[in-house]
Amino acid sequence: MARLVPLAYAFLLTSLCPTVRAAKIFWASEPVAPGEMALLYGGDLGGVQSITTWPLEDGEPKEPRGGFPDAPAATVSVPVSQSSSASIKVPIPAAFQTGIFAVDAGGDKLLLNLPKPEWSQPERLLPGLEENEAAPGSRIDVFGRNFVLDVEEPKRALVLLRESATGKAIRLAPDTVERYRLSVRLPEDLAAGNYEIWVHNGHGGEWGWGGGAKLVVKAAESWPSTVYDVREFGAKGDGLTDDSAALRKALAAAEKGGGGIVYLPAGTYAVRESFFLPPKTLLEGDGKDFTWLQWPQNAPHAPSDFLPAVLYGGGRYSIEGLSLVVRNARRVLLDLSVVADRLLPVELAEEEIPAAFLKKAAAVPWETRDLFLREVRIDYLPFAGAPSREPERDPQWALGRWGLGAGRTRSFPSFGRRPQRGNFRLRVPRDAPPAARPAQRTDRRQRLFESDGRFFSDGSGRTLRRFPG
Template sequence: MTKHFLIVAASLCTAATDAAPVVFWASDPVRPNETALVAGADFGTNPIVELIELPNGVEGEPTEPLSWPAGRRVRVIQPVQPSAESLKFIVPDDVQPGAWMARVRTDEEQTSGPFRLNAPTVYWVQGDRGLRGASPGGWLRVIGRCVGSPDTNGVVRLIHEDGRQVITLKPEKASLWSLSLSVPKQVPAGRWHVWVHNGRGGRWGWSSAGLIQIGPNEAWPDRIFNVRDFGATGQGTPRDTLGIIKALRAAEKSGGGVVYFPRGRYRCETTLKIPRRVVLRGERTEWVALFWPDTDEPYVLVQGEDHFGLENLTLYASNYTHVIASSVGQPTSGHVFLRRVRVRASIYRGHLKPDQVNERFKAALRLSTGGGDTVRLGGANLEVTDCDLYGSGRCLFLQFPRGAYIARNRFYNGRWGWYCLAGSDGVIFEDNQVIGADLMSTGGGIDCLYGAAYSRYVLFARNTFRLMHGWDREAMTTDAGYGAYYGHVKQADGRTLVLADGETNWKIRKDWAGAGVFILGGRGMGQYREIADVSSDGRTVTIDRPWTVPPDASSVITITMMQRNYLFIDNQFEDAGIAIQYYGTSIDHVAAGNTATRAGGFYNSGRWYRHYQPSWYCQFLDNEILEGNCYRFGPNNATDAGPSFLGTFGLQREGNPAPLAYCSVHRRNRLHNGALIRLVGISAEHPGVRDVILEKNVIENSLVGLSIDRGCIGVWQRDNQFRNVERPTLDGKQQDATIQRQRKRLLEETGPVVHFTFDEPPIGRFLADESGYNFDATIRGQLQLVEGIHGRAARFDGKSYLFIPDDANLLRLPRVTIAAWIRPDQLRGRWGVLAKRAANRTCPFVLAIRDGRVCFEAADATGVWSYNLTSPPVLKQNTWNHIAATCEEGRRVRLYCNGRLVAEKEVDQPLCADPRPLTIGFEAWGGAESRPDGSGNFRGLIDEVAVWSRVLSPREVQSLFAATPRSGSSSAP
């Protein structure tokens, strides 16, 4: 079944301006008969796209300015879903595959500058000397989008900055995402401009990759210091340690060198401290073993500051803190290599008793949430290649890596172990295996933790991730909560940005250079810049370059950590909670050719992560979900079991009018056996997701093909195929219609719509709702069923409560009656009985008790708690009390105790409509001291809980009290 469907909203269209259109970003790679997505500004109300085919082949000079080709056939294309800030257009199916040039033309005959599709977009260049550096005879990588292709004859041209020397290089390996080149040995040292041509586009196909520095690698002394010559035996004797240390000191005194280990086993009983420019080298990995005996006082096994290396060695250890560690976070950190190193380090070896295992585990967690590090490095020019690394905690920790090459390794995560790339700036991570070696192992990711303000330029290619069952089971996630500012701009002039009045939170980072300023909505939306400096008062921000379209008073900006330009190519994921997850800020990432088996799937998400964080310009191409079922996955293990998915989330939060996920592409993906595509934007009023292409995807053997909620606009569906799918599309309108039918049924009901008598035992961790509307409860904590006012009642211990999901917000009722029998253990303080919330947020009702009084609380649509009402002290401790509240939106609130009206008030504001779960026995604040940070969870018995979707009359409330048989005694059980 093929579907061609359009979702669009009038809110996408804004008034035209007299300014010429500007393009910020266009999606590629893209093929004939596929849809391109373009973001920018001032597109007007009825723009068109002009497209020119460019010739194949390498022509012209790279330094020629980009211009609109004259004399070539121009195709005029009517876009779909055009707005002032974005449009989509279908590339004609009869154009020649290759590179094309396009521009946007408005009704006013204003045209944008030309932009290209399928020409190289270079993210970064990296070589054997690190980021933007290579040596004569060394290697060079060019990484980005459309930088090459195996079936075209692309080239890289180096032009010396003096313009007198030009060198043309042919890639040895080429793909859409990466070029591999060898630098000729005779290339002179100096700064060279790098230009890239992928073989398509003729004279218009050149793209700049910036400058690189070519020069010789730093020469380290190569004098050999054989540890046998210094007393080491290689027989595993105590003499080995002293001999190794003597050799290390001799190498240090000599200014560096190679500390050499002939075949044998070497006993080490302390930290091996490696001086600068010293290499530990074994005769062969399989022939040389360094081992550390078990100890109750663990320490780092091999440690250096910077400029050191290990190769051809096997390391064995029991108790330790870190295995191999350099300095991290220092200006001099870096210049470390590990080649052909094997590690077998388990702090749980031998006949440990359970309490000993527990003590070692707790000690390891003092080092990090994943224990000690097998490899712990930081800084510039890092290399880990052809290693086999098995440890008890985190397998790899890189802090602020700059130009790191991590390839062909086998990494094992230990107990709660994960890998961490914090604050990256140029990392190639390819052909590795990351394996969970413990039942509690998890995955890892790329992040801005440990004080990083930004992370960028990361290639994950052809890696395998498997067996991740601990923690949140994230095989690859991005991470970096918080931010510095959200709000409007007072002034934008060149590189200077003056923030409007509003809170700032610069203190969470020492250095904000490289962090992002993002225009989420209003004038200039879709642009981002990096921070160069922040004034001492925190109100003026200097950015790296001026805005193309400056923000104005309508613009909404957010300042948070930057994460951009990640590529995830041809990786395999198996048995994880999520394969690839962009959790918050994610700009211009591509995931292509990846597979997931029982691994959750792939998605990007803009969200509130303790601050507003956007996800823009993310593409998912040619990925495959082989087995869609997944178990205990998602953030905080929120999903017990469910389908894997491909998705875009804009998890909108009240107070923000702008989309959080913008311009996403999902194309040519294949989802098998229970998987689906899911778009989540939350709010119909302020959609969290805007502008998505769903094209040429195949979904088969699933319950649902596409799930698109009401908070998504500008979703373009085209040529998707559904095979053996029960429900191909579940969109926001369908979901709204279903919800309205359910709501109508609830509002017409005269009996309770939620009812818990507690007379039937729970089924596992669940209690069934007896109203017939299936608002079943999950038991949180330990709940006892004991003799009640009638039959059985629930005993709450101050920790336990019942959680009832209400994702559709059906129980936000314009008229409501809430009633329950309660027997409180104590009256002093504030204690929750029934509420439509599970956190300290605005909500449409809370029924609680406070200091012997009955309390009703509810916020109105403005966020003011104008419905709050408290009775006089009417409750009795250790005695059954019947309490009830009725609320009619915009009119009246009444409170009852034991069938008697005890308080009432008039109200005139509409209730808030915030979607919240229902809870019984929970309250977000309170306790004996009624503290804002205290738990107000109920202590005592609750019975006969009921909610009606109408206002019961005083006589009906009196009847509830009078009709309940009293089977409970007056003393507490």
């Protein structure tokens, strides 16, 4: 019994005196310059009264190393200006030079201004590649923080690829460097595999490497390069003749062949119906100022004069180098993934999608991928002309808000899941900047996706967040 009394007393003291937990920092405001205030977020920071900090020396970068640098003989103790359990504010000594600063806050250590590459994507996206994937020889954009601390010295930045399996390191010089983005070209002979991306901003010596971003190097998916010239299928391109049948036949031939290039030479192609873009098919013109695909521009007389959409697809298609002029349609492009993802209710699918196209929707996954629009101008003009004295009686009134509601209060996005910037059907800027094109045309069979452009897909979250405009 006598032995139980001390144990009970000890238990009581433990319960009355809560355990003091070590401070933990999750995030820091970066980059931070000498003389500026650093904001550190974390947990159990209320007890931190001061931090210990020192600048790292700018030596030879060498190779990335683990651990944390030892504190020198001379460090600076900085009192906390403002604190709570979740955050503290501390000033960086103005006497420091621009660089990487080691910080010890209540036992938790971190390096301020260390480069932090987070993710990457090819500068020119290709079929079969997602974010953090690229083909050998391609130029990639790396996104993160602290790639440049001094805007006058961007050439000091370095990139290092470390192969995950072997640890082999390849050092590269970036082409362009900004504070939150850099671009670098991968070697043509880079072996396929998994890599880590490390970045050095020219400060901190061997401790100045920041990494962790993953990169998968692999070949892009190959799409058929057979050319289907619409003029060989009877198209005139004179702006007067109805070229609907010729375009439909060319697209059908590409679909039968497993994909290819449906080519529209310079001209104005007048069409009157909706078309399905088969998988692995590129609908290509001679440039948005030279090839025009034009639907009727007459004033509508009734809501039934509006097509549900002029173009349909099920993923893995591209539109490049032409202009689309659309007036009497509720949408420009409707991807069939809206059926699989139930963004378009089943009861509306039959009236919104032609029966011939609706059959194809069964094979379309809910997460569409590989949709490319490059050097494309879209003139969507459903409200061209002046409204009548009773606009509620105009055919356009039934379109709903912004001409996209299909006559109902609810509007359905055209690309599938997670619509970006409202419910707009049209996913390209009205006059997006033209993509870079070669001065002379090369062999069409070798240039399936040659010009630069933007990627439009609902299949990868980060890509949608990077939608321009």
